[in-house]
Amino acid sequence: MSLKCETERSKTWQDFADGVPCVLGIDEAGRGPVLGPMVYAAAISPLDQKEELKNLGVDDSKALNEARRDEIFEKMQNDEEVQQIVAYAVRCLSPELISCSMLKRHKYSLNEVSHEAAITLIKDALACNVNVVEIKVDTVGPKATYQAKLEKLFPGISIHVTEKADSIYPIVSAASIAAKVTRDFRLRNWNFKEKNVKVPEAGFGSGYPGDPNTKKFLQLSVEPIFGFCSLVRASWKTASAIVEKRCVPDSWEDDEEEGKPQSKKMSGWLQPKNEDGDVAPKKSVYFKDRHMSNVLTF
Structure with missing residues (x-):
């Protein structure tokens, strides 16, 4: 996991259904957790295979137990007959990517991150020669605004954005299963980049x-100087509150030299200086004292 996010495709995603009109569904898993990736998934299926898709047993992933989800996803991966009924692609957004997006000077909300992942998956299906004529999406944010955004980007395709789409449309249910099983696997087999992370x-x-186990891990694994490991979404309030309480208070050289009161919060420097956050970064005292400025041209 890193700041880079790749689209991972099932075996039959490319040129799926050989030009037969298809429906595409999109859902995610892991939007709320403070640990691990958020996984977006798209599933595609021929319009005339709706009953066959239902017979596979797809449903909202939260309505299925883990064993049933794994069984259906295994068929989506390896059963040749099922692979002609449904294909899928996923994008795994790492905790680092989520946190960096949300902590930018010009903040990039989780809704925007989610929309971008969904749009990228739709574009990928079209680029892979899938004849997408319908799109069903589980909403993120106001559904009317989201639907209008997708309709502008993908004119000529019938698009429906709604709540509980994973319970209404079998194709979104299939995407929900792909997203959930993929996230659970990545979290269960997480490989820490950092050494000596304390895990209960x-x-x-x-x-x-x-x-409770997640709470205990957060309390145990936080490092007084460097904060949390890359498994943790540092932008989440759950994590930042622990950093403010348990980590060493910060000190910024510029504030000291200008006689300003010191911020007690490690995250204080991330806050914009006005309501819209459009103020350019302030020049360091070090450069001011030496009359140094940026060189844009030579």
């Missing part, structure tokens, strides 16, 4: 802030 004997749990 019971593990770090589901990643949701209310999970």
Whole structure:
């Protein structure tokens, strides 16, 4: 996991259905957790295979137990007959990518991150010669605004954005299963980039802030100087509150030299100086004292 996000495709995604009109569904898994990636998935299926898709047993991933989800996803991956009924692609957005997006000077909300992932998957299906004529999407944010955004980007395709789409449309249910199983696998097999991360004997749990194992992991693993490891979404309030309480207070040279009161919060320097955050970064005292400025041309 890193700041780079790639689209991962199932075996039959490219040129799926050989030009037969298809429906595409999009859903995500892991929007709320403080740990691990958020996974966006798209599933595609021929319009005339709706009953066959239903017979596969797809449903909202939250309505299926883990064993049933794994069974259906295994068929989507390896059963040749099922691969002609449905194909999928996923994008795994790492905790680092999510946090960096949300902590930019010009903030990039989680809704915007989600929309970009969904749009990228739709574009990928079209680029892979899939004849997408319908799109069903589980909404993120106001559904009318989201639908209008997609209709502008993909004119000529019938698009429906709604709440609970994963319970209404089998194709979104298939995407929901792909997203959920992929996220669970990545979280369960997480490979820490950092050394000596402290993990409780019971593990770090589901990643949701209310999970006792996740709470214990956050308290145990925070490092006084460097904060959290890359498994943690540092932009989440759950994590930032622990950083403010448990980590060493910060000190900024510019404030000291200008006689300003010191911020007690490590995250204080990330806050914009006015309401819209459009103020350019202030020049460091170091450069002011030496009459140094940026050189844009030679």
